[in-house]
Amino acid sequence: MIKNYKYLSPFKILISFHKLIEGLEQTALSDIEHKSSHAKGILNQIQDKPDFIAGIDNLDLIENNQELIKDLLDDLFPEALTHNEIKAATLPFYDITFNYSERFKKILNDAGVSFDFSIRNMDEDQFYIMNCTLILNAYYNQNIDFGQPIFYDIPDKNGVLKHYKILYNADFLEIYPTENTRFLTHTDIVELIDNYDKIDLWKKAFPYNSWFLKGFAILSLVDVTIENAVSKLKSNLLKTDVEKSKLNDSFESLFRSVFKVPDLRIGLTFYDQDEASFIRPPFNQGNLNSFLLLDVKSENYENIPYRWPFESLIKSNKPFVIPDVLEFAKTKENYQFGEHLLSQDIQSFVVVPVIKDNKLLGLFELASPTIRALNSVNATKLEMILPYISETIEKSNADMVNQLEAIIQNEYTSIHPSVYWKFKKEAKNYFYSNTPLKDYTFKEIIFKEVYPLYGQIDIKSSSENRNNAIVSDLKKQIIEIIRIIEMVNIDKKMGVIDQKKFELENFLLELDQPLKNNSEQNIHYYIETEIHSILKSAESNPKTRTLVSQYLKKLDPKTEMFYQTRKDLDDTIMTINKQLTSLLDEKQTNAQNIFPHYYERFKTDGVEHNLYIGASIEPNKVFDTMYLHNLRLWQLETLCKMELEHHKIKRTLPYNLDVTSLILVFSSPISVRFRMDEKRFDVDGAYNARYEVVKKRIDKALVRNSDERITEKGKITIVYSNFNEEKEYIKYIKFLQHKGLLETNIEKLDVENLQGVSGLKALRVKIKHNDNILLIEAQVFIEALFKERLDSKYSYHNLEHTKNVVMGIETICNAEKIDQTKTDILLLAAWFHDAGYIHGVEDHEKNSIRIALDFLLEKNISDNIQQKVSDLILATTFNHTPKNQLEKIIKDADNSHLSSQNYPESLVQLRAEWENTTDRKYLDTEWYNLNIEFLKKHQYYTKFAQKEWQILKEENLSLIEKKRLNQL
Numbered sequence: 001m002i003k004n005y006k007y008l009s010p011f012k013i014l015i016s017f018h019k020l021i022e023g024l025e026q027t028a029l030s031d032i033e034h035k036s037s038h039a040k041g042i043l044n045q046i047q048d049k050p051d052f053i054a055g056i057d058n059l060d061l062i063e064n065n066q067e068l069i070k071d072l073l074d075d076l077f078p079e080a081l082t083h084n085e086i087k088a089a090t091l092p093f094y095d096i097t098f099n100y101s102e103r104f105k106k107i108l109n110d111a112g113v114s115f116d117f118s119i120r121n122m123d124e125d126q127f128y129i130m131n132c133t134l135i136l137n138a139y140y141n142q143n144i145d146f147g148q149p150i151f152y153d154i155p156d157k158n159g160v161l162k163h164y165k166i167l168y169n170a171d172f173l174e175i176y177p178t179e180n181t182r183f184l185t186h187t188d189i190v191e192l193i194d195n196y197d198k199i200d201l202w203k204k205a206f207p208y209n210s211w212f213l214k215g216f217a218i219l220s221l222v223d224v225t226i227e228n229a230v231s232k233l234k235s236n237l238l239k240t241d242v243e244k245s246k247l248n249d250s251f252e253s254l255f256r257s258v259f260k261v262p263d264l265r266i267g268l269t270f271y272d273q274d275e276a277s278f279i280r281p282p283f284n285q286g287n288l289n290s291f292l293l294l295d296v297k298s299e300n301y302e303n304i305p306y307r308w309p310f311e312s313l314i315k316s317n318k319p320f321v322i323p324d325v326l327e328f329a330k331t332k333e334n335y336q337f338g339e340h341l342l343s344q345d346i347q348s349f350v351v352v353p354v355i356k357d358n359k360l361l362g363l364f365e366l367a368s369p370t371i372r373a374l375n376s377v378n379a380t381k382l383e384m385i386l387p388y389i390s391e392t393i394e395k396s397n398a399d400m401v402n403q404l405e406a407i408i409q410n411e412y413t414s415i416h417p418s419v420y421w422k423f424k425k426e427a428k429n430y431f432y433s434n435t436p437l438k439d440y441t442f443k444e445i446i447f448k449e450v451y452p453l454y455g456q457i458d459i460k461s462s463s464e465n466r467n468n469a470i471v472s473d474l475k476k477q478i479i480e481i482i483r484i485i486e487m488v489n490i491d492k493k494m495g496v497i498d499q500k501k502f503e504l505e506n507f508l509l510e511l512d513q514p515l516k517n518n519s520e521q522n523i524h525y526y527i528e529t530e531i532h533s534i535l536k537s538a539e540s541n542p543k544t545r546t547l548v549s550q551y552l553k554k555l556d557p558k559t560e561m562f563y564q565t566r567k568d569l570d571d572t573i574m575t576i577n578k579q580l581t582s583l584l585d586e587k588q589t590n591a592q593n594i595f596p597h598y599y600e601r602f603k604t605d606g607v608e609h610n611l612y613i614g615a616s617i618e619p620n621k622v623f624d625t626m627y628l629h630n631l632r633l634w635q636l637e638t639l640c641k642m643e644l645e646h647h648k649i650k651r652t653l654p655y656n657l658d659v660t661s662l663i664l665v666f667s668s669p670i671s672v673r674f675r676m677d678e679k680r681f682d683v684d685g686a687y688n689a690r691y692e693v694v695k696k697r698i699d700k701a702l703v704r705n706s707d708e709r710i711t712e713k714g715k716i717t718i719v720y721s722n723f724n725e726e727k728e729y730i731k732y733i734k735f736l737q738h739k740g741l742l743e744t745n746i747e748k749l750d751v752e753n754l755q756g757v758s759g760l761k762a763l764r765v766k767i768k769h770n771d772n773i774l775l776i777e778a779q780v781f782i783e784a785l786f787k788e789r790l791d792s793k794y795s796y797h798n799l800e801h802t803k804n805v806v807m808g809i810e811t812i813c814n815a816e817k818i819d820q821t822k823t824d825i826l827l828l829a830a831w832f833h834d835a836g837y838i839h840g841v842e843d844h845e846k847n848s849i850r851i852a853l854d855f856l857l858e859k860n861i862s863d864n865i866q867q868k869v870s871d872l873i874l875a876t877t878f879n880h881t882p883k884n885q886l887e888k889i890i891k892d893a894d895n896s897h898l899s900s901q902n903y904p905e906s907l908v909q910l911r912a913e914w915e916n917t918t919d920r921k922y923l924d925t926e927w928y929n930l931n932i933e934f935l936k937k938h939q940y941y942t943k944f945a946q947k948e949w950q951i952l953k954e955e956n957l958s959l960i961e962k963k964r965l966n967q968l
Helices: 018-028 033-045 059-064 066-072 102-111 124-139 186-193 199-205 225-236 247-259 308-316 332-342 378-411 417-431 462-492 495-511 519-538 545-553 564-591 625-650 689-700 723-738 773-789 799-815 820-832 835-839 844-858 863-874 885-894 903-918 924-937 943-967
Strands: 011-015 086-090 151-155 161-169 173-177 211-215 217-223 265-272 277-279 298-300 320-322 348-356 359-368 446-459 598-604 606-613 659-665 670-675 680-683 715-720 742-750 761-767
Touching: 018 033, 018 173, 018 211, 033 066, 059 066, 086 102, 102 151, 124 173, 124 186, 124 199, 124 211, 161 225, 186 199, 225 247, 247 265, 247 378, 265 378, 348 378, 359 378, 446 462, 446 564, 446 625, 446 689, 462 495, 462 519, 462 545, 462 564, 495 519, 519 545, 564 598, 564 606, 564 625, 606 625, 625 659, 625 715, 625 723, 625 761, 625 799, 659 689, 715 723, 723 742, 723 761, 773 799, 773 820, 773 835, 773 844, 799 820, 799 885, 799 943, 820 844, 820 863, 820 885, 835 844, 844 863, 863 885, 885 943, 903 924, 903 943, 924 943
Parallel strands: 011 211, 659 715
Antiparallel strands: 086 217, 151 161, 161 217, 173 211, 265 277, 265 359, 277 298, 320 348, 348 359, 446 606, 446 659, 446 670, 598 606, 670 680, 715 761, 742 761
16 A cells, blocks of 8 residues: 555555456457457566556555556557657546656656646645545445546746646546445435535545555646636636736736737727727726727727727727738828827737627727737637637626626615616716725715605504503513412412512502603513522422423513513514515506606605605606606505505504504705715705705694694595695595595694694595405404414414415415405405314314304305305315315415425424424424425415415425434
8 A cells, every 4th residue: 555645545545457457368368369469468578566466555666667567558658649648647636647658758847856746726635535536436326526627737848837637537446445444325425415625524434544546547638728828817807806906917928828929918998888988997007008098098989080990890890900010000091090009119919899799898909019929810819718808898897887886885875776877977987087985075966956755654653552562571471470489489488489579569560650761671670680590490399390481481582581562563563664665666666657756765663755756867858747746646546555555464463553644745846965974865955954844743743723643544644835735636635536545535634833834734534445344353253262262282373373374365366366255255264274273183174164154154144155165274174185276375375384484483383283282292303304395295386376485485495404404
């Protein structure tokens, strides 16, 4: 075995020619005389060399038998090709080589004795793993691709580094186990393949010297110096860094090696489609020049005096070659351009258009101070390189766009498309200025004479609801603590516990009063310091252990306090905001078709939006006030639909919250300025500031001479200043009443004077809800049923799951445009589909049907609807295959959790439910395997779910598979 190699490996190495010799022995038996004689002659020469078959473990034996080995390998290393092929015998990935071809010998001699002959970027860990992959492929029949090619970098006699791609022929190698081999399972192999960079894992699977590598391989090298240069060009040309001072030297040397022109210079000229201009590369140090523009930053194409050569080359899409610039400049039409090149000491010149998808990206330029160094012959090499130049320039342009975006983002804000053009123009001014960012002053962006539109949907009494949620959580926690410590004190009769109970009851009395600013913090501190130590000691008491355990599970991990009511409130606000902004954004996309206008929206406790419309926003189109009126109608109708959306989802949310809606009308045009310090738009000037004052104060305004807010739940309030505005909006209201969005009564209100603002008026009109009373009654019935009769052990099949199924049905029906009658039947079935769990899991679908039918009979609902609801509840049975569209919808909605981001939490709830109802405990791996199998077999049936939910389900599958892997 060869010892003391520079790196450790899983192999015991034996250089052997046994496979080759076996082939020669067969040939010696051949009837073809000359082949047989040749083979016999070689076999006679090696008959006293048993190590050639058994294996050579001393490299001196190779060195001392070079001529004999050369004869043995003669058929594999033909003499006729020895000056052409770069070839040697070797072992894969080892720097052990012998029996070189003559060309290989010359390359190594030119490199000199000081050259370190080793594979590029091959460290000892990579060397070890690469050897392991040989075992996986050869012994375990894997087909592992080693990834990137491997190379030798060898300097020539002039010191120029040349690059050779390494190819191995392993036909004469054999890999087999030793007594120390650790044999792998399929799972082991998968784990290795998925963890290429974990060297300890590979060394554990393939210990040092645990396999034999016997034989030899044939090493062939391919000169890829030019290809390597092109590859480096592809990765280095026009890097995205603004600092490119070293770029020119790096890829200029690459081109010199390709063209073999030592004084070659590279130039590049960008073409800006937006401005129809040629632009010098925007590199700070200017090392990469544009020979066309020289010191000019940019030049419009029409203004270039010597543009005629470029007109012809762009049309032909071929290089324009000037082998002798001095001779070229002698003709009148060439003189100006020729002198332009000669002034830069250019005696031969090539320029080629860079075109992609019929669009001019730029001009690539080659220049030399030597006459005819560049000519039509070597210019053909550009055909090989030009596709990469095209790619890199296109990438550079894309990077420039990204930088422009970044400049806009950093120096301004996230910019709405309607005003993006103005920010982009200023960003370009910076980009091409070659001025460091810290020295450049960005101009402020102002849009004059624009009409503002402001609207909001505000969550009603959000502060009061937040305080109520805090109080609810604190009360629930205190009551549960009192319950536990009373149990503790039954046996111990400790006065200190009675004292704690007294103090906790005082906290309850305090919480019955308006919440003080410090009440939450004081109670939190008291429970943490005075109570939790008592509860921890109570864990050891069998009588209170379960109660304490249940209490601890209810604690929020961050605050160690009860947080469920606040979480419900936060989740409700988040859902309302998400649904309403999604609807607003969707409608806004269509509104841009009215006339391009600026749009921004904010999510707080509700959703606010600002719109600005006017000629300065879109100077390329003619503005008319008709577009303003159209946008006002759009805004009012959109707020109606947002109100209806809230009303629709309200019954499915964990916390009951109302909203109020308001529109502020302002008919005088204003100017808006982008505030550089605040990164947002604001009104410009003292006069226009009145609009902002009204906007900030109006939602808290009262009806004059009353304590009544101008905003009211279920209604839209429109605040205005003059009769013309009132007249205009009454027309919009009547139109929307006609469309069935608003009720008939219109309230006219005088608004109480605000600080600095008086004389405001308001219209208030109620949203028209076409509620299905039966669905509301069904929801109320199920909520009460589950609250009163559902066992707490059903931690998954509960009201939350039922509401999720209801939301899933609404989502699918909306996406697939199911009519309201069918949707209502589906929603009825959804509310009742798990009601039977109040009687237990067994036959719960049948019990659910009985509960639903009792409810529907009491409401005098037709037999037809009763039958449809029953059929749909049965369709939720575990292995039921849906037979029609409605069954597909409820089946998919019942499994919507599989695509939810909360899927892992759902699994925890389901596992707890199964364990509590079956008295069986699941191991983690067992539970994961069970659910992985289910996810793989499960299918969605509706087009919507297949398109939108399937990919999310697959992501959850991958997540669970990773969790399982971590358990192994």
